[in-house]
Amino acid sequence: MKLRNIIMPLCLALASVCQADRLVTRAADIIECKVTAVDEATVKYRKPGEPFDREISRGDIFKIKYDNGEEETFPALSASAPTSPADRAAYGPQYRNTETEPDWNAFPPAGRRYHIGDWYSENGVEGIVIWTTSDGRHGRILNKRKFNTSMFSKPSPFFTGPADIPLGMSDTANGYANMLALSRFIADNPQYGNDMFPIRDMLAALGQGWYLPSAKELEYLEKLRDSEVAYSGENTRFNGKTVKWHKILNHVSKSHGGDKHDDYYRLSSTEVYSPGGASATFEALYGDPQAPQFALLKVTSEAAERTKPFIRTRGLPFYAFHLF
Numbered sequence: 310m311k312l313r314n315i316i317m318p319l320c321l322a323l324a325s326v327c328q329a330d331r332l333v334t335r336a337a338d339i340i341e342c343k344v345t346a347v348d349e350a351t352v353k354y355r356k357p358g359e360p361f362d363r364e365i366s367r368g369d370i371f372k373i374k375y376d377n378g379e380e381e382t383f384p385a386l387s388a389s390a391p392t393s394p395a396d397r398a399a400y401g402p403q404y405r406n407t408e409t410e411p412d413w414n415a416f417p418p419a420g421r422r423y424h425i426g427d428w429y430s431e432n433g434v435e436g437i438v439i440w441t442t443s444d445g446r447h448g449r450i451l452n453k454r455k456f457n458t459s460m461f462s463k464p465s466p467f468f469t470g471p472a473d474i475p476l477g478m479s480d481t482a483n484g485y486a487n488m489l490a491l492s493r494f495i496a497d498n499p500q501y502g503n504d505m506f507p508i509r510d511m512l513a514a515l516g517q518g519w520y521l522p523s524a525k526e527l528e529y530l531e532k533l534r535d536s537e538v539a540y541s542g543e544n545t546r547f548n549g550k551t552v553k554w555h556k557i558l559n560h561v562s563k564s565h566g567g568d569k570h571d572d573y574y575r576l577s578s579t580e581v582y583s584p585g586g587a588s589a590t591f592e593a594l595y596g597d598p599q600a601p602q603f604a605l606l607k608v609t610s611e612a613a614e615r616t617k618p619f620i621r622t623r624g625l626p627f628y629a630f631h632l633f
Contacts, residue, residue, distance in 0.1 A: 329357065331374040332365070340365075344373055347381075406579070408482040408525070411632055418446035419633050425533070426542050426557045428565060433516065434631055437561050439530060449526070451558070452519065452629035453567025456511055457576070465507045467521070467576065478580045484523040485632055487578040488512075508576070512629055521578035522630040530628075534558065534571075576627035 332340040332354060342354040345362050352370055353362045372382040420431055422445035427438045429450045436450030457465050468476060476494050478487035491509065495501065503510065512519045522530070534555035540547040547557055559569045 330354070330376050332370055333372045333374065334365075334369055344375070347373075407480050409480055409486055411483055411485055413442060413447040413632075416447060416632055418444075419448075422446060423448060423633075424542055426540070426544060426554070426561060428543075428561055429633060431633070434518065434633065435565070436631055437558055437567075439533060439558070448633055450631045450633060451530070451562075451570065452515065452631070453562045453565050455568045455570060455572065455626045455628055457508070458572075458626045465511070467506065467508045467578075468501075469505045469507070470501050476580060478578050480523055481579050482523055482525040484520045484526050484578045484630060485518075487523060488520040491578075508627065515629055518631050519629045520631070521576065521627060524577040524579040526630060527575055527577050527628075530570075570628060572626045 329341045330344045332342060332344070332352065334340070340354065340356075342356050342363075344352060344354045346353040347367070350367055351364050352367055352373070353364050355362050367383060370383050372380055374380050419429075423429060423438045423441055424445060425438055425441065429436050429438050434450070436452050439449055439451050441448035468474075477490040479490070480486045488509075491506070495503070495506070508521060512521065535553060537551055537553050538557075539551050540549070540557065542548070544557060544561065546560065555571060559571070562568060562570060
């Protein structure tokens with residue numbers, strides 16, 4: 310009887326430790342715990358081995374993954390970020406997302422046929438080919454460098470003016486169109502000087518035509534990098550081998566003095582509002598913190614403190630694309 314009295318509480322204790330919920334925060338942290346209460350303002354939880362409840366603001370939680378497999382996602386709490394259809398409509402057509410294809414006829418055809426993984430070098434523009442039209446004479450290239458990667462420094466935002474001002478960069482598939490829309494915004498709003506667009510200045514320093522890719526262009530790159538190919542191309546190192554594209558792209562970049570392009574968090578040029586996900590003010594990460602991020606960073610100097618949790622992602626890097 311005494312042995313049973315000892316074993317039963319021990320088993321119950323072990324069971325309580327094994328059955329852990331998981332809090333996923335908007336800073337992409339994961340807390341193993343047991344959720345004890347959820348109300349309108351806070352989430353209370355208890356960590357294994359602790360006899361007391363802890364508390365975290367509901368606005369800091371992206372989702373709860375319960376031990377029974379169920380998940381509960383929490384909308385971002387942001388005074389300046391419209392998350393409902395009615396709120397978005399009040400901001401006007403700038404936040405009604407569009408999806409367009411570049412006008413390839415506006416670009417002169419390349420001097421030869423290109424394939425994914427080739428090194429492009431024509432008319433002073435160089436980069437890694439990541440997508441082509443069917444004839445290989447037009448496509449997208451990736452700059453060999455990556456940007457905004459300084460360790461332990463505040464990430465450079467895209468816009469430092471009022472974070473709730475729509476820039477008109479509403480295209481989810483065409484980052485080049487977003488940059489053209491931004492140029493129109495600046496021309497129509499001279500009160501916002503060029504110094505208020507730090508990332509645009511970085512892109513301009515690369516030369517004409519470089520742009521911050523859209524969310525879907527980054528999603529395409531993510532899928533491309535993780536896919537395998539029976540390679541046959543100009544990179545003899547990989548000819549005849551089945552290899553993931555990220556090995557080829559990174560090899561081409563590094564062989565031309567560039568960087569690896571394996572970052573999990575990246576900035577896009579798409580102003581996206583999605584319930585429970587991103588806001589253009591970057592009050593929250595875009596989508597699931599455990600998935601690749603494609604968020605436009607607009608933050609005022611007063612709100613810059615909110616970016617501190619993201620410094621550990623090496624400054625929220627961004628890539629530069631170019632059309633040919």
